[in-house]
Amino acid sequence: MVKRQFDYEQKLKDLKAKLEELNDLSKNMQFDLSSEIEILEHKIQEDRELRYQNLVPWEKVLLSRHPERPGAVDYIAALCDEWIELQGDRCFGEDAAMIAGIGSFEGQALTILSYRKGKNTKENLQYNFGMPHPEGYRKIQRLLRQAEKFNRPVLTFIDTPGAYPGIGAEERGQAWAISQVLMTMAGLRVPVLAIVTGEGGSGGALALAVSDRLLMLANAVFAVASPEACASILWKDLERVEEMAQAMKITAQDLYELGIVDEIIAEPVGGAHLDYEATIASIKDAIRKHLPVIVGCDRDELLARRYEKLRSIGKFKTDE
């Protein structure tokens, strides 16, 4: 049976409740178990930390998709002194699955581009579960060119199951819209900082990840396709999704080792959704560390390095 929810916290809560009951009961019966209980509580705490240090990839997938995980709107609100959302692709529509605009982070104006997920059913429907249509990518494309016009650095947040697979999306050129963003970001003459904050799924997520620095929250994942899709396509067995998640090397740690991710941003124990403030503080620190470096870099050099970074990804043998 595949785990569909990461319920460790719930189990812990149950355990703690039991402990409390035990304590109450023992007090009633005039036993003094307080020192034993203290030891138990300490053990639980230790176990919890250990547990979160040893999450298996599938558990991270579940954490990265946690409905209460902070999203683009939370980060933008916390990061920006000033913020104006800009909408529309100037061609066909406004795609609510992506949020975009100009914000000021500690005095630095940024074009901020992100996917947008909901925190409840209504929002999820409104934002199409963070799955963009071509209009979303064309809005991004437009605002990338705008950022270039004003020499304004770009910050992106990545958290999406992927581009929406629907009739309209294909009719209006999903593939064409995504490839244009990829190419534009590869050659964009302003610094780009990208942060994977939740789940990064497939080419639809990659569109915002072409950057000078790619950072990743510790429990975020980034995959060529969802482990579910891979398990069902490659192994014709959806039950083996946990194994697939392991095989695909999708965690921040794996991707750091593969040289795709430049730095892992720590999350509070238990995951970002348990402590927004701490998560945001980590993200702020990461931006403070990386943004000035790429902003200060000569543009031609920045672009040469960005190309070199992309160009060097891939491993193969040569026998000629």
Added chain:
Amino acid sequence: MVKRQFDYEQKLKDLKAKLEELNDLSKNMQFDLSSEIEILEHKIQEDRELRYQNLVPWEKVLLSRHPERPGAVDYIAALCDEWIELQGDRCFGEDAAMIAGIGSFEGQALTILSYRKGKNTKENLQYNFGMPHPEGYRKIQRLLRQAEKFNRPVLTFIDTPGAYPGIGAEERGQAWAISQVLMTMAGLRVPVLAIVTGEGGSGGALALAVSDRLLMLANAVFAVASPEACASILWKDLERVEEMAQAMKITAQDLYELGIVDEIIAEPVGGAHLDYEATIASIKDAIRKHLPVIVGCDRDELLARRYEKLRSIGKFKTDE
């Protein structure tokens, strides 16, 4: 009663038929009227030439809209040794009301962009009477950028009642699509030669007229809006359309005098539709004359002159 068709040729034909009958009849009756008839025929010929030299603007409107008038497809076929049509806006659709592609005119590769009208009902429906949707303008926009990439001069033909006024066209940003083409052409770093070959109606026609040289066939017209629209809006009287056509200064001759058109291309007596070969020969001569000049011009100078030309259009008084 407003004239809806320019039927001079038909009347002439009737007259000539009558003359023929007269001749036959007189021969039957052994009268020799041949010299008188010859004189009459000569007079008719003289009158015809005079007539066409003195067309009133409304008659030119009717001629410019003649269903058999040569169109983009005819010019392209006659001009190009090689030709490849390119389609699509890469966003939403292919608009058959515009034809675009790459052609070779006497060894010079050109991006050719034009409206496309039909010559019969079926074609007219297929090409939407030459009235583009936003997709048409976005196809043009795409191919203008392509021309720029390859440093390829642009040749345009203008013959349209205007952009299509429909729900879908507005939904998908007709105004936005047109303005982008205007701006792109104003700053396009390749030479642009534009020829008004039929009717040029409103902003939808202007999109392809922003150029380094604007030429016009002698019976073509170019108007801020159709005389019908102007008469009905300004004078609330559709019957005064002939008068309006006069007042609006829409003929090639008027526009040459106003400094908007750079040169008038002669048409065969009776209009372009009566002699495709002669019309095409005139157009070829005009291209041979103007294209090398703008192709040979330094790009910065070309752009400066194009801006200066546009910038200088307009007359006003200043009392400060």
Added chain:
Amino acid sequence: MIKNTFTRKKFFAINPNMDHSQTPIKPNLSSTCPSCSARVSEETLAENYRVCAKCKHHFTMSAGQRIELIVDSGSFQEFNGGLASINILDFPGYEEKLEKAEQKSGLREAIITGYASIGGYDIVLAVMESDFMMASMGSVVGEKVSRAIERAIERRCPVIICTSSGGARMQEGMIALMQMAKTSAAVNKLNEAGLLYIAILTNPTTGGVSASFASLADIIIAEPGALVGFAGPRVIKQTIGQQLPEKFQRSEFLLEHGMIDIIVERSQIREKLTCLLSLHKGGCRG
């Protein structure tokens, strides 16, 4: 920064030949809201940015009122106020129309241009006036928009244009149509200079203005409920022979269809503009 050259109420009296300050205040003391039919006094309207308190219907604003609404008090300094139209084509009745428009609007033409500041940021501002021949674009509108953009390039400051227009001015024929190309070319120059251009689309913005400088801004703001489109709704209805969808071509419709960035109420406009100018460090390339 140009400041306090005029008192708040008389900011527009640059052209000594013309005292604009008389025009905005209308003699009738109350109006009926065309949207909800509520009776609203001119005083209440003036206090509430000419927005119906009941249904949020945005009443027409004169160019003068709009300038007052958005710029720092007393900062507006008009330029090119002396440009006026002539009857280029000898078009029947044009002079009379111009005269009437001048009387109705109190302006020389359908647009006012000048320097101003918003939130302390220097800008070049252009505001169209629909009381002047439905703010149709002829030589003067095209020229003043182009000059405004060129002045912004000289001073390296942002351009803000409040649009409203019925389209190209038919009485100037092709000369009027060509102003679309002229103003679009000017916006292209502004882009090359890396300067910010914000358009504020107000009711109605159609035809040649919508298909040139109005839709070419970096950031497009629209007032709630404003009608914006290329073809007018009447023409479309005639052409297609059917009813138009509700809210067709209105700001909310345009936002949904991806054509504008943001809808801003009048009460918020100055603040939003200040924020945008601040985010663009006044409007120059970083």
Added chain:
Amino acid sequence: MIKNTFTRKKFFAINPNMDHSQTPIKPNLSSTCPSCSARVSEETLAENYRVCAKCKHHFTMSAGQRIELIVDSGSFQEFNGGLASINILDFPGYEEKLEKAEQKSGLREAIITGYASIGGYDIVLAVMESDFMMASMGSVVGEKVSRAIERAIERRCPVIICTSSGGARMQEGMIALMQMAKTSAAVNKLNEAGLLYIAILTNPTTGGVSASFASLADIIIAEPGALVGFAGPRVIKQTIGQQLPEKFQRSEFLLEHGMIDIIVERSQIREKLTCLLSLHKGGCRG
């Protein structure tokens, strides 16, 4: 111009370790057309560009056959033929899949790249082979496409890529996905160099290849009836829970929706390419 290095039938045997020439000719002497169910002999197919004479159904072509179809006889000279995949992630069963693919296709990887000429014009050519793991894109495909583009930039000649792909190669995980960005970055360099890039989309071109270099060409040609799209039809059907329109994601549908320039039949492709190359004076910026 590289010419006559090989005989027409053996153009691809660059890599001495591998004799591609064995693979295209299949042992079975006749097939059933999957579209009209007609019986067609392999011989007739070969004569007719592997197109069903009855219904114009385009049978799959091997990369070798395709090269033969479009380039000047004997002009193809392969490069980077020795690049081969490794199991970067230790993904279970990947080595076996690679081995099987090699056996099935007779190729080392899902793409062949090289110099060639068409109508006398020098080009760089890349052709994908769907018999190799459905021409999925991993490190080698990404690398060979990027190198091909870089060689074209060096030689200042055009690039032509015949695509067909099931998407990114899952067995290489994110490394495979990043090839989308890598190849798109290479196309960007090609654009900056002002060089021509023509894509020929063949059945099927989906996923990561469709959303990267395949859709970034200056001129996009598609074969009749080719399926091209980002999401596969099965995924879409599952997601939306309804039937897909007929011809959905097929070339004719894409043309109508503005995504491709032109549909070209196999019998016309060499001629069209020659014309395009001629119109681009070989492919360089004027």
